[in-house]
Amino acid sequence: MNQLPLISTSDAINPLFLFIYGACLVLLLGITITMIYFVVRYHRSRAPEPTSQVDGNLMLEIIWIVLPSILVLAMFWYGWKEYLVLRTVPPNALSVTATAQMWSWNFSYSDGKTSNKLYVPVGRAVRVELVSKDVIHGFFLPAFRVKRDIVPGMSNYVWFVANKPGSYDVFCSQYCGTQHSAMITTVEALPEDQFATWLARKEAPGAAGKIDGKALAEEKGCLGCHSLDGTPGVGPSFKGIMGRSEVVVTKGTERTMTVDEAYLRRSITEPGADVVKGFQPIMPEFGDLKKEELDALVEFVTSVK
Amino acid sequence: MSDMQQAATSFWNDTGKTGLTSWIFSTDHKRIGLLYFYTTIGFFLVGVVLGLLLRIELMAPGRTIMGPQTYNALFTVHGVVMIFLFIIPGIPGAFGNMVMPIQIGARDVSFPRLNLLSWWLYIIGAVIILTSLFSGGGAPDTGWTFYVPFSSRTGTNVSLAVFGVFIVGFSSILTGVNFVTTIHRLRAEGMTWFRLPLFTWSLYATAWVQILATPILAITLVLVMAERVLGTGLFDPTRGGDPVMYQHLFWIYSHPAVYIMILPAMGIVSDIIPVFSRKPIFGYKMIAFSSLAIAAAGSLVWGHHMFTSGMSDTAVVVFSFLTFIVAIPSAIKVFNWISTLYKGSISLEAPMLFALSFILLFSIGGLSGLILGAAATDVHVHDTHFVVGHFHYVMFGGTGFAIFAAMHYWLPKFYGRRYREKPAIIAWGLMFTGFNVLYFTMQVLGMRGMPRRYYDYLPEFGPLNLVATVGSWILAAGLILMLVNLFRGLFWGEPFVGNPWGGATLEWSVATPPPTENFEGEPVATHGPYDFSGVKK
Structure with a gap:
């Protein structure tokens, strides 16, 4: 049995966009054309004095309350119906x-x-x-x-x-x-x-081989903040970090320390412990890394020279 | 001779005091109005410069002139300055103060000293906000919405900025209290509710929103400070808090705030269109009541900022429905303004051009709001440049253009001098063109999926971003021309005497510039605000 393709969320919503845009276009053109017509037709050069002092019309008010109300309620209903499509996951997803x-x-x-x-x-x-x-x-x-x-x-x-x-x-x-x-x-x-x-395809560790530390650093988003070329980003650059002497803030007090492997490990699993001075304590914790992953990351970071 | 007499009695020079203190400690509503005008316009220009810098950064993908942290701080400051220091206090503080008491036939507002305190609180709040940019951890980078948990984690100076906004909020509340009392208690003899100019009506509706909604912002901001300083955890999910609750609290104020910004702008337009058509406003009561309807219904639609936040689907359906309801009174106003033009005698002078373009730009903003109100379409465009384009159409194309209309309409009355007409028209043309090139392009970008608050973007969004940036330059050129022409005229231009536009509201019946006490003796209102039959020009 051939299954019909699922209606995609965009297929469901695009007609709604067309409906609302269509209605908006009609309304906008109506407003603009009427305004421009009145401004030209009743410009002071053509109409030196007003030809009417009418200050209202109940029937018109009723018409332009009722018709737009019907229109916007249709938009509301249609918008809600398609919203439910977004919220209803088909079976076997x-x-x-x-x-x-x-x-x-x-x-x-x-x-x-x-x-x-x-x-x-x-x-x-x-x-x-x-x-x-x-x-x-x-x-x-x-x-x-x-x-x-x-x-x-x-x-x-x-x-x-x-x-x-x-x-x-x-x-x-x-x-x-x-x-x-x-x-x-x-x-x-x-x-x-x-x-x-x-x-x-298993890229996971095991007998097959080692984890690629650089690929992992990309996947975990490390490189979004820590550059490889020495440019300071949101966090300190990885370039030449091993053995560098840094002023860090530990529980509010500053101290100077040399970056070693233990520091790198702690900075990944508990980034808030010692924050390099001048940077915000905003790095997320990566405590759930496997030991092999942590090893690979530290090895990669150490290798950036 | 008559010029000399007017000068002698005008509010500019009969206080017996001179210099700065005769202004910053004045309790005259006209002087306070001008203080508000110059300070809000000053902050508007700051916001404009920040906006232009943001557009230059977005001109091309990648880094153009600044880094991401600077960009994030700039769009935050652009939003905070434009919203809290320009648009919200802009019309009530400046033109409301200058014009409203005269429109209702009063000598001043009910509480003149409270009025001065409002301005001072505004200035103190503004100074605190400015201080936050250059102290502590640097300018806030949260966006003007201060969403938690980001705002409780960032190391930038959020607490101080939020405190500044908190203080500015009190200024807004006090203005609201003052205006409600003034409009209830100080109307002149014969000035019945249905003889009130629609600008005053709109300020009345706005004042209630200021009184009722602003305290919620104050509470919310205090909670953000408590979250940061005391670690209360109210919005922190790891301690049982709820970040979405913050969004509710924030938008309970900040959506009604949109109506604080737009309602008085609608009032300005309702006052200008009849004058330049020489015809009574069409559907006076409908326009007045729709202001109240917008103020009431608009207070119940905040959840439409949160359709994708994860709040319940039941909340989505309710807020979507209410959002469409609030569209109706806005539509009523547009139809009535257009009908006012019918069989009138229309003069396209600068105030009228700005007022008519308000109708068009506000309509585009309002209609794109329908896309945002419908739950399913909102999901796609939410948090994209479509929203940025949408609210600039409403806030800048709407409120901004109404303020420009008011500047050309009322300022000559207070200065006794006028600007040149032709440069004003050219400036309008440039601004109208640049505005649409800038913000319509943004809406297209959003429709194509470019998220907002993006420092960098994919190359496919490049060409349209360049178009938008060029639009911002055209807009800025028009703005500069408009301001130069306007202020040159106000200080050195031709004299502006009498009632050249033929306004029928009370402010056009007093001397130009108005005397300190506004009226000689007790004024009596004998006709409606748009009854032009007895107007002498």
């Missing part, structure tokens, strides 16, 4: 958890696979659970007219279906600080079989 933090995305699948891009199969509904590790973010997928705030401590979700393969932009839509505009990623819609292959 693939569930993915999106974890947002300043300023990176991480998507995890039910089998434990994680990615910094949202890979999805074409034609299947995807339900994205929205989790924030710090402040409020927003999951915005313009191609599918989908958006939802990611509020810490609150379980929000969105759903969408990509009926064509392709790459679609995902933006953080709720202002979240310095690198807010850099908090972008993509939805990668792959044909079902390619998606299955991607999902099955």
Whole structure:
């Protein structure tokens, strides 16, 4: 049995846009043309004196209260109906958890696979659970007219279906600080079989080999704040950090220390413990990293010279 | 000779005192109005410069002139300055103070000293806000909405800025109390409620919103300070708090605040259009009552800022419904203004041009608001440049253009000199063009998915951003021309005597500039505000 393709969220909402824009255009043209006609027709050069002193008309008032009321109530109803489409996830949707933090995305699948891009199969509904590790973010997928705030401590979700393969932009839509505009990623819609292959591919550690520390640093969003070339960002640059002497603030008091491996580890798992002077104590904690991941990250950071 | 006499008795020079103190400690509503006018216009220009810098940064993708932290601070300060230091106090503080007491036939407001205190609180709050930019952790970078938990975590100087806004809020409340009392108690003999000019009606509706809504902002801001300084955790989910509750508290004030900004602007337009059409306003009572309806219904629609926040779907349906209800009284006003033109004798002088363009720009802003009011379409455009374009159409195209109309309409009355007409028209043309190039483009950008508060953007948004930035330059050029022409005229221009536009409201019946006590003897209102039959020009 061939299943009909799911109605995508954008297919549901685009006609509503057309309806409201159409109505707005008619109203705006009506207002503008009437105004311009009156201004030209009754300009003082043509009409040196007013030809009427009429100051109201009950019937007109009733007409232009009732007709717009009907129109806006239609917009309200239609808008609400399609909003419910956004809120109603079709059955058998693939569930993915999106974890947002300043300023990176991480998507995890039910089998434990994680990615910094949202890979999805074409034609299947995807339900994205929205989790924030710090402040409020927003999951915005313009191609599918989908958006939802990611509020810490609150379980929000969105759903969408990509009926064509392709790459679609995902933006953080709720202002979240310095690198807010850099908090972008993509939805990668792959044909079902390619998606299955991607999902099955294990990049996780094990006998197969070591974790790529640089790739992990990108995935976790480290490089959004810590540059590799010495430019100070939101956090100190990684360049030449090992062995550097830094003034840090520990529980409100300043002290000078030399960056060693222990410091790097603590700075990842408990970033608020010793903050380099001149930087804000805003780095999220990465206490849930596996030991191998932490090793790989420290090794990578040490290697940036 | 008559000029000399007028000069001798005008409010400019009969206080017996001279210099700065005769202004900053004056309790004359006209002087306080001018103090408000110059301070709000000053902050408007600060906001304009910040806005132009933001547009230059967005001219091309990547870094253009500033880093992300600076950009984030600038859009925050642009918002705070424009909203709290310009638009909210702008019309009631400046033109409300200057004009309203004369319109109702009063010598001053009910509480002149409270009026002066309002201005001082405004100045103190403004100084605190400005101090917050250059002290502590630097200019706040939260956006003017101060959303938690970001605002309780950032190291920038949020607490001080929020305290400044808190103080400015009291200034707004006191102005509201003063105006409600004045309009109830000080109307001249014969000045019945339905002989009140519509500008005064709109200030009356606005004043109630100021009194009722502003305290909620004050409470909310105190809670933000408590969150930062005392760590109360009320909005912190890790300690059982709720960040969405903050958003409710914030918008319970800040949406009605939109009506504090737009209602008096509608009042200005309702006063100007009949004068330049020489015809009574169409549907006087409908316009007056729709102001009250907007003030009442507008207080119940705050949740439409939160359709994507995660609040319940039930709340979404209720707030979406109420939002569409509030569209109706706004539409009523537009239809009545247009009908006023019918069979009139229309003169397109500067105040009228600005007032008519208010109708168009406000209509575009209002109609794009329908996209935002419908729950499903709002989801796509929420937090994008569509919203930025939308509220600039309402706040700048609406309130801003109404203020420009009021400047050209009423300031000559208070200065006794006038600007040149032709440069004013050219300036209007430049501003109207630049405005639409700037903000309509923003709406297109938002429709195509460009989020707001974005320091950097994908290359595909580049061309339209460049167009918007060029629009901002055209707008700025028009603005400069308008201000130069206006102020040059007010200080050195041709004399402005009598009632050249033929206004029928009471402010046009007193000497130019008005005397300190406004009227010689007790005025009596004998006709409606738009009855032009007996007007001598």
